Amino acid sequence: MPESATRAHKAAKRYIYAWGNGEAEGNGKMKDLLGGKGAGLAEMTNAGLPTPPGFTITTEACNDYFAAGKQLPTGLWDDVLEAVKAVEASTGKGFGDPKNPLLVSVRSGAKFSMPGMMDTVLNLGLNEGTLQGLVALTGNERFGWDAYRRRRPDSRSRRKPAMTTSRPASSFPLASGMTSSRP
Numbered sequence: 001m002p003e004s005a006t007r008a009h010k011a012a013k014r015y016i017y018a019w020g021n022g023e024a025e026g027n028g029k030m031k032d033l034l035g036g037k038g039a040g041l042a043e044m045t046n047a048g049l050p051t052p053p054g055f056t057i058t059t060e061a062c063n064d065y066f067a068a069g070k071q072l073p074t075g076l077w078d079d080v081l082e083a084v085k086a087v088e089a090s091t092g093k094g095f096g097d098p099k100n101p102l103l104v105s106v107r108s109g110a111k112f113s114m115p116g117m118m119d120t121v122l123n124l125g126l127n128e129g130t131l132q133g134l135v136a137l138t139g140n141e142r143f144g145w146d147a148y149r150r151r152r153p154d155s156r157s158r159r160k161p162a163m164t165t166s167r168p169a170s171s172f173p174l175a176s177g178m179t180s181s182r183p
């Protein structure tokens with residue numbers, strides 16, 4: 001998935017670092033830029049451990065967002081969409097594809113672990129239109145509805161305890177990952 005350490009980008013700065021297919025654009029020493037989770041995923045990929053393809057949005061993107069009055073840096077959204085396309089190409093799945101849905105987890109991660117301080121969004125990409133595709137792919141309707149329930153915003157109170165014990169995205173064959181690092 002990562003094509004080079006000098007990823008093309010539309011934003012003024014490079015805000016996206018990808019990993020997948022045994023290669024990562026970052027490494028474990030980049031916690032200040034990638035956050036703990038992003039640096040860890042890059043390091044695991046570089047070490048040859050099985051990790052689903054994904055990308056990290058850097059702490060600089062977060063800093064620049066707040067510095068601009070909570071406005072995304074120009075070009076960042078275009079870069080995120082390109083990174084999602086790369087994950088789709090790597091997995092053969094499509095974000096929003098009703099027959100072969102790509103599901104992602106969005107996890108915030110600071111340089112140091114802060115359990116319970118930042119929300120995790122599971123199964124992003126799962127909606128009424130993609131639910132039946134997930135059921136068809138897994139052959140398990142109960143699993144599909146459980147995954148759907150966990151990603152719904154109104155299930156926050158039911159979902160919170162599960163986040164601390166949820167299995168890693170790499171153990172879920174239909175999921176890929178995105179992390180968003182915070183300073």
